Amino acid sequence: MIKITLPDGSVREYAAGTTSGEVARSISEGLARKVMAAEVNGEVWDTARPINNDATLRLLTWDDTNAKSTFWHSSAHLMAEALEALYPGTKFGIGPAIESGFYYDIDLGDRTIGDEDLKKIEDKMKELAKTNSAYVRQDMPKDKAIAYFTEKGDQYKLELLEGLEDGSITFYTQGNFTDLCRGPHIPSTGAIKAVKLTNIAGAYWRGNEKNKMLTRIYGITFPQQKELDEYLVLLEEAKKRDHRKLGKELELFTFSEKVGSGLPMWLPKGAMLRERLQQFLQRAQIETGYLPVMTPHIGSKQLYVTSGHWEKYGKDSFRPISTPQEGEEFMLKPMNCPHHCEIYKSSPRSYKDLPLRLAEFGTVYRYEQRGELHGLTRVRGFTQDDAHLFCMPEQVLNEFKKVIDLVLYVFESLGFTEYTAQISLRDQEDRSKYIGSDENWAIAEQAIIDAARDKGLKTVTEYGEAAFYGPKLDFMVRDAIGRKWQLGTIQVDYNLPERFELEYVDVDNTRKRPVMIHRAPFGSMERFIAVLLEHCGGNLPLWLAPLQVMILPISDKYSEYAHSVAAKLKAADIRAELDERSEKIGRKIRDTELMKTPYMLIVGEKEAAEGTVSVRKHGEGDKGAVSIDDFCTEIRGIVAEQLRGKRN
Numbered sequence: 001m002i003k004i005t006l007p008d009g010s011v012r013e014y015a016a017g018t019t020s021g022e023v024a025r026s027i028s029e030g031l032a033r034k035v036m037a038a039e040v041n042g043e044v045w046d047t048a049r050p051i052n053n054d055a056t057l058r059l060l061t062w063d064d065t066n067a068k069s070t071f072w073h074s075s076a077h078l079m080a081e082a083l084e085a086l087y088p089g090t091k092f093g094i095g096p097a098i099e100s101g102f103y104y105d106i107d108l109g110d111r112t113i114g115d116e117d118l119k120k121i122e123d124k125m126k127e128l129a130k131t132n133s134a135y136v137r138q139d140m141p142k143d144k145a146i147a148y149f150t151e152k153g154d155q156y157k158l159e160l161l162e163g164l165e166d167g168s169i170t171f172y173t174q175g176n177f178t179d180l181c182r183g184p185h186i187p188s189t190g191a192i193k194a195v196k197l198t199n200i201a202g203a204y205w206r207g208n209e210k211n212k213m214l215t216r217i218y219g220i221t222f223p224q225q226k227e228l229d230e231y232l233v234l235l236e237e238a239k240k241r242d243h244r245k246l247g248k249e250l251e252l253f254t255f256s257e258k259v260g261s262g263l264p265m266w267l268p269k270g271a272m273l274r275e276r277l278q279q280f281l282q283r284a285q286i287e288t289g290y291l292p293v294m295t296p297h298i299g300s301k302q303l304y305v306t307s308g309h310w311e312k313y314g315k316d317s318f319r320p321i322s323t324p325q326e327g328e329e330f331m332l333k334p335m336n337c338p339h340h341c342e343i344y345k346s347s348p349r350s351y352k353d354l355p356l357r358l359a360e361f362g363t364v365y366r367y368e369q370r371g372e373l374h375g376l377t378r379v380r381g382f383t384q385d386d387a388h389l390f391c392m393p394e395q396v397l398n399e400f401k402k403v404i405d406l407v408l409y410v411f412e413s414l415g416f417t418e419y420t421a422q423i424s425l426r427d428q429e430d431r432s433k434y435i436g437s438d439e440n441w442a443i444a445e446q447a448i449i450d451a452a453r454d455k456g457l458k459t460v461t462e463y464g465e466a467a468f469y470g471p472k473l474d475f476m477v478r479d480a481i482g483r484k485w486q487l488g489t490i491q492v493d494y495n496l497p498e499r500f501e502l503e504y505v506d507v508d509n510t511r512k513r514p515v516m517i518h519r520a521p522f523g524s525m526e527r528f529i530a531v532l533l534e535h536c537g538g539n540l541p542l543w544l545a546p547l548q549v550m551i552l553p554i555s556d557k558y559s560e561y562a563h564s565v566a567a568k569l570k571a572a573d574i575r576a577e578l579d580e581r582s583e584k585i586g587r588k589i590r591d592t593e594l595m596k597t598p599y600m601l602i603v604g605e606k607e608a609a610e611g612t613v614s615v616r617k618h619g620e621g622d623k624g625a626v627s628i629d630d631f632c633t634e635i636r637g638i639v640a641e642q643l644r645g646k647r648n
Contacts, residue, residue, distance in 0.1 A: 003054045014051075021047035021187065024059050034061045036186045037070040044070060046137055046184040062223055072097035074135060074174075074185040075125075075192055075221040076104050081177035082124035083217075087111060092179065093156045093205055093214050099484065100231075101220030105203050107156065108215060118197040121217070125195045132190030133175040137183055142166040145180065156205065192221050194228035198235075202371060209369055237481050243530040244375040246538040250595060252529075252546075253376065262373040262380030264526060272546035272575075274525055278361055280413070280544075281385055281521065284406060290359040290387060295339035297363060301329035306499055307338040308435050312468050319367055332365040337493075337518060340388040341500040344514075349504040354514060355391035355399050361525070362386050376530035383525040389517040390502070393443070396515050400451040400473075400490060403519045407475060407488045410521040413643060414532060415541065416487070418478035421457040423448055424465035434468055440494035444515075445471045447492055469495040472518075479535040487531060491518040538596045539618065543639040549576040550592045551613075554585050554604035561608040565601060565628055572632040576601075593618060599635070 001013045004023060014023065020038035024031050024047070038045050039058040044066050051057070060067035076095035083090050083106060093105030113121075140148075142161065148171075149157040157180050161169070172181045174189055186192075197219040205211035222228045239245075247253045252270030259265060266274060282292070298321060304310040310318065318331045333339070340358050349356070363383045372378055391399050404421075411419060425445050426434055434441070448471050452459050466472060472491035476484050493516040496502075503511045522528035532540070542548060549569060553562040562578050569576040579588050585602065592600050602614040606625075613631055615623040626634075 002051065004051070005054075005056045007058050016052050017050040019048050019050055020045060020057055020059060023057060031059065031061075035059045036061060036067040036191065037184050039066065044184050046135065047187050048134070049137065049184075069097040070184050071186055071191070071223070072102040072221065073183075074189075075195070075219065076102040077135070077172065077174060077177065077179055077181070077185070078125050078128060078189055078192060078221075079121065079197070079217065079219060080104055080106075080179060081128055081175055082121050084177055085128075086121065086124055087113075089153075091154045091156055094160075095179075098218075101198070101218060103216050103218045105205070105214040105216050107212065113200065113215065113217075115200060118200070118217075122195045122197050122219075125192070128175055129189045129192040129195070131175060132188050134188045135172055135174045135183075135185035137185075138171045138173065140169045140171045142169055145169050145171070148178075149180070159206075191223055194222040194225045196220055196228055196232065204369070204371065207369065207372075234481055238483070238534070241481070241534040241537045242375075243377075243533040246533045247376070250538055252533075260380070261370050262368055262378070264376055264379055264381075269546040270529075273529065273540070273544065276544050276546070277522070277525065277529070278385075281410065282359075284409060285357075285359050285387070288357075288402065288406065289355075290357040293340065293343055293358045293360050295333070295336060295343070295360060295362060297333050297365075298330045299333050299339060301331055303338045303342070304331060304334075307341070307496060308469065308499060309335065309338070312433075319365065333362070334364050334366045336360055336362040336364065336384060336386045337388055337496060337516075338500075340386075341496055341502060341516075344388075344390050344502055345500060349390075349502075349514070351392060351504055351506050354504060355389050355395050356514075357387060357389045359385075359387035376526040379526050382527070385520050385522040385525065387519050389519070390497070390504075390514040391517065392504070392506075392512070393515055396444075396447045396492060396517070397451055397454075399517055400447060400492065401455055403490050403517065404451060404455045404457070404473070407490070407519075407521045410488070411475070411477065413541075414544070415536060416477045416479075419458075420476045420478075421452050421459045422465070422474040422476050422486075423452060423459050423461045424467075424472045424474055425461060425463050426466050426471065427464035430464075434466065436469065436495035436498070441471070444492035444494055448473050448490075467491055467493075469493050470518075477531070479531065480537070483534075485531045487523050487528060488521045489519070489523060492516075493518060539598075540596075541642055542598050542635070543642045545598050546575065547577055547595075547597050548574055548635065549599045549601060550595075550597045551576055551578045551601045551603065552585060552588045552592065553578070553580065554602065556580075556582070558603050558605070558608050562603050565603060565613060568628050569632065572636060574632060574635050589616065601631070 002016050004012050004014055020040065021032060021035065024035045035047055037060045038047055039060060040051060041055050073096060080092055080095055087108055089109060091107040095102060095104035145161055146158065160180060170182055171178055172183060172185055197217060199218050201216045202213045203216040205214055220231065250269065251267050252273060253264045253266050255264060304318065318334060321330050321332060343358060344356065361383050363381060365381050368378055368380050389399050426441060452473060470491050470493040472489055474486050475488040477487045478484050497513045497516050502514055504514050506512050551562050551565055553559050559580060566576050566578055589600060596618055598618050600616040602616065607613055612625045612627055614625045615631060617623050
């Protein structure tokens with residue numbers, strides 16, 4: 001007999017070899033029908049996999065993130081079965097679950113498929129799903145696995161097998177399709193009731209542009225049709241909020257192939273938006289003791305060898321630049337932290353100097369493959385709101401909590417009210433990819449856990465998501481239409497101070513190593529603005545909008561009065577422009593609405609005579625006539641209210 005501990009702490013005894021599906025049935029037949037996978041000792045398993053020893057067990061239903069991931073990975077296998085049936089000889093790369101749905105990379109040989117073929121594949125998937133075929137797991141010796149895919153002629157699976165060890169290889173079969181896969185999967189295809197293949201793209205095999213370009217098919221599935229219907233409505237809303245579309249419509253940023261892919265250029269209104277965000281955070285940082293610094297856009301290769309970044313990332317992140325002197329090697333800067341370590345080291349430091357908080361809006365460059373570039377969310381040049389705090393070990397917890405306060409202030413001021421803090425720790429099984437001692441890692445991980453608990457954050461813990469030099473706290477924000485984004489990060493680092501031999505003189509006159517905290521509330525200016533635009537649909541908070549007020553004279557006769565209104569708004573620190581085009585007032589109002597300008601002021605004969613303005617608010621229409629002074633007072637009050645009381 002084995003003991004199974006359930007989430008409520010109750011313990012049940014079962015015969016060794018009992019499956020989680022059988023445990024679910026012993027509790028309730030209704031529960032068993034809903035269970036898609038199970039967490040056994042924290043690892044996600046198929047419900048048909050035998051449990052042979054005492055274990056903790058959590059049964060996963062559709063509402064659980066890991067259940068959705070399992071469901072969508074199983075759907076990728078179902079799509080692969082449909083593709084193999086429709087296009088015999090198709091070769092398969094990888095087919096993982098992603099945040100919303102799944103994809104599979106395939107090689108169709110000389111054939112091609114387009115969007116018009118997706119409906120045919122969907123129909124085949126639905127037909128196969130109705131057979132209710134079980135997903136069957138089978139352990140496979142490496143030699144037999146190689147023999148299977150050699151006979152099938154699938155070189156991509158054979159290449160994947162090269163990196164696997166005998167004894168760790170599993171196959172999954174459902175219906176007439178067998179795949180190399182570690183799983184887990186849902187019990188059977190019958191749970192997949194609604195299918196939508198969303199688009200087709202190209203993807204280099206293993207992300208290497210020297211390899212063959214494969215066809216990537218994206219899709220999403222649900223246990224019920226109504227859930228798919230709701231998702232498609234959400235998808236349409238997301239298209240309206242696409243930051244690339246909004247960026248063009250609102251004249252915020254642009255791209256040029258002559259400048260280079262993935263290198264955004266900010267137009268005047270976009271530059272004003274960036275500047276407002278930067279000033280907002282700079283003011284908050286100054287209030288909490290940060291000191292501004294600036295570092296070059298390049299660094300010598302040796303800087304990154306010392307930091308360990310070169311060894312870990314090499315050519316994936318670093319791009320050399322031509323140098324004037326033979327023997328010199330300089331790289332475009334892919335991160336700011338090594339430069340800040342050298343700033344710390346530029347002067348002797350005492351315990352009286354700590355914590356030392358260095359902040360920089362530093363532009364960095366990373367080579368992203370062309371196929372992975374996406375608007376402002378995936379670029380090759382971006383600006384981080386970077387800061388590095390150097391402190392004594394006993395100061396880490398308090399400093400970390402202060403940074404949490406700053407991150408939450410940023411989120412709340414910009415309307416991000418739903419967020420989860422992800423505690424990103426080391427992979428418990430493979431620690432070879434991390435640098436530093438186990439002792440320092442344990443201290444750093446515990447500091448993050450304690451800080452998140454003390455601040456009352458809603459948290460999830462993810463193993464294997466830490467940076468190579470230290471654990472971190474990542475903030476997962478939910479936007480207005482329910483999507484999750486990773487914004488803001490805080491990291492504890494005992495390793496870079498060691499590698500750069502950073503020191504401070506303690507109160508007892510001994511030399512000690514400081515601890516380093518990395519933090520970026522925005523993450524990057526580009527990605528943050530992209531997410532913000534999609535969150536608010538381009539309707540930026542009044543305090544942040546590049547243009548707060550558009551003044552619309554009814555005709556040229558009132559241009560002089562309109563200019564006097566603009567001057568008064570400017571004197572009140574309100575950002576305003578005039579629309580002096582020779583257009584009818586209705587056209588001017590429509591155009592200003594499309595630009596999502598928060599307020600319009602209509603001025604004509606009556607307003608000029610009475611010293612007033614007729615106010616229209618974006619999305620709400622006419623608000624009546626008020627004096628210019630009263631309008632200025634109202635706008636300044638709204639801005640103050642939006643920023644007041646956010647910081648605790």
